[in-house]
Amino acid sequence: MSKVRVLVGTRKGAFILTADGKREKWDVSGPYFAGWPVYHLKGSPVDPNRIFASQTSDWFGQVIQRSDDGGKTWIQPGTPPGEPTTAPDGSPKGESNKFVYDTSAPTGKPLTTHQWYDGTQHPWEFKRVWHLEPSLKDPNTVYAGVEDAALFRSSDGGKSWQELSGLRGHGTGPKWQPGAGGMCLHSIVLDPSNAQRIFIAISAAGAFRTDDGGKTWKPINQGLRSQYIPDPKAEVGHCVHHIAMHASKPGVLFMQKHWDVMRTNNAGDVWTEVSGNLPTDFGFVIDIHAHEPETIYVVPIKSDGEHFPLDGKLRVYRSRTGGNEWEELSKGLPERNCYVNVLRDAMCVDSLDKCGVYFGTTGGQVYSSANAGDSWAPIVRDLPAVLSVEVQTLP
Amino acid sequence: MSRATIRVALPAHLRTLARLDHGDVMVEVEGRVTQRSVLDALEARYPMLCGTIRDHATQERRPFVRFFACEQDLSHESPDAPLPEAVASGKEPFFVIGAIAGG
Numbered sequence: 435m436s437k438v439r440v441l442v443g444t445r446k447g448a449f450i451l452t453a454d455g456k457r458e459k460w461d462v463s464g465p466y467f468a469g470w471p472v473y474h475l476k477g478s479p480v481d482p483n484r485i486f487a488s489q490t491s492d493w494f495g496q497v498i499q500r501s502d503d504g505g506k507t508w509i510q511p512g513t514p515p516g517e518p519t520t521a522p523d524g525s526p527k528g529e530s531n532k533f534v535y536d537t538s539a540p541t542g543k544p545l546t547t548h549q550w551y552d553g554t555q556h557p558w559e560f561k562r563v564w565h566l567e568p569s570l571k572d573p574n575t576v577y578a579g580v581e582d583a584a585l586f587r588s589s590d591g592g593k594s595w596q597e598l599s600g601l602r603g604h605g606t607g608p609k610w611q612p613g614a615g616g617m618c619l620h621s622i623v624l625d626p627s628n629a630q631r632i633f634i635a636i637s638a639a640g641a642f643r644t645d646d647g648g649k650t651w652k653p654i655n656q657g658l659r660s661q662y663i664p665d666p667k668a669e670v671g672h673c674v675h676h677i678a679m680h681a682s683k684p685g686v687l688f689m690q691k692h693w694d695v696m697r698t699n700n701a702g703d704v705w706t707e708v709s710g711n712l713p714t715d716f717g718f719v720i721d722i723h724a725h726e727p728e729t730i731y732v733v734p735i736k737s738d739g740e741h742f743p744l745d746g747k748l749r750v751y752r753s754r755t756g757g758n759e760w761e762e763l764s765k766g767l768p769e770r771n772c773y774v775n776v777l778r779d780a781m782c783v784d785s786l787d788k789c790g791v792y793f794g795t796t797g798g799q800v801y802s803s804a805n806a807g808d809s810w811a812p813i814v815r816d817l818p819a820v821l822s823v824e825v826q827t828l829p
Numbered sequence: 830m831s832r833a834t835i836r837v838a839l840p841a842h843l844r845t846l847a848r849l850d851h852g853d854v855m856v857e858v859e860g861r862v863t864q865r866s867v868l869d870a871l872e873a874r875y876p877m878l879c880g881t882i883r884d885h886a887t888q889e890r891r892p893f894v895r896f897f898a899c900e901q902d903l904s905h906e907s908p909d910a911p912l913p914e915a916v917a918s919g920k921e922p923f924f925v926i927g928a929i930a931g932g
Binding site: 470493512529531534 | 840891
């Protein structure tokens with residue numbers, strides 16, 4: 435029987451939740467990396483037992499962890515204890531936590547500045563990895579979206595990281611600005627039909643696309659309107675919270691923006707709003723049914739100033755029409771006194787026949803639905819604040 | 830060139846990363862005993878600590894990390910200044926501390 439493995443990153447460590455295909459009885463393991471924020475974990479589609487994790491701390495910086503046995507044991511890819519960190523020729527050996535912006539002459543871009551909260555310019559500084567996206571084809575290749583916003587890639591299983599500097603050096607950087615969580619590159623979407631095409635999103639700069647494997651990038655924000663920037667229709671500066679794509683329709687993407695739920699049918703060239711009858715179109719997460727590319731999910735949040743559900747009632751909204759027409763899903767979810775948030779990487783779907791949907795809250799609950807959202811039940815209730823949720827569907 | 834065995838006291842999270850048991854870490858330092866030479870030796874022995882105490886790019890102390898020794902705060906001393914004799918002789922440890930911030 436198939437089974438599922440849910441990877442949960444929290445403010446104080448990582449947890450792994452497993453169940454068989456019925457998704458009724460769950461085993462919970464963890465905390466892994468106890469005491470450290472774990473922003474994201476994600477498994478390789480090619481080798482599901484290979485899982486990458488971003489362990490990060492304001493005190494001690496960034497650490498990349500990797501498991502090759504489905505999360506039972508973890509290593510920091512790179513040089514084992516006691517071995518030198520440099521090769522005989524002086525070049526660095528594996529240093530899995532080394533994220534240095536590429537300013538070299540042949541491949542890099544100069545370190546510039548971005549807008550600070552008060553509108554002044556602020557130097558680019560690496561802080562942490564927000565999102566890890568393993569390659570669809572190669573278990574040794576993984577992308578990392580970081581704060582301050584940039585995209586890195588490892589081709590050796592996470593041992594060493596190189597920046598794809600064409601994004602940071604694209605030219606509009608001085609107009610990018612941090613959102614409340616920092617200036618993070620939080621979404622990385624790989625096109626399964628075109629290995630050269632990658633979509634990313636930055637808060638608050640917007641969405642970008644490369645069609646040449648990451649060398650050059652273009653902003654894809656036409657159609658977005660944001661009242662918190664001087665020109666609401668500017669090329670960049672939009673606070674995109676998350677983007678999602680269904681593998682069967684790689685030209686169609688959905689976006690939860692700061693306010694507004696958006697859709698594009700042409701790989702981001704133009705976006706249209708599909709918020710429709712949502713009670714509020716502010717939110718962070720957005721995801722797509724595994725087998726129905728026009729069925730999408732969001733969790734409406736009251737407002738940018740009040741990051742909790744409307745009326746203290748936690749609800750998922752589902753559209754079966756690719757947006758505009760939304761239905762409330764509340765069976766099994768708290769009906770009152772619920773003031774949690776659901777952060778941008780904290781929703782996912784499995785690929786079992788009856789699509790499972792999962793999301794985690796800042797109150798430490800992880801909810802699952804084994805029937806595409808019709809009803810919900812908590813897997814766990816009392817974890818630290820949940821930062822991310824990913825699921826693997828296993829044979 | 831002189832060689833010294835230095836005791837380094839690490840915070841719990843860094844001990845976990847380096848897969849160390851309780852107790853101070855002992856590192857061998859050749860030449861002058863300074864913050865830089867001690868941390869270079871520590872990172873060479875435990876490469877997973879690279880970037881956790883000093884910034885990868887600038888090699889400067891991370892903002893929420895402090896260095897204490899012999900009941901003194903050495904965080905703002907030059908990284909190339911000699912450490913106290915009691916540290917250089919192995920009598921006292923060199924403390925790497927995670928700053929108190931946020932409770």
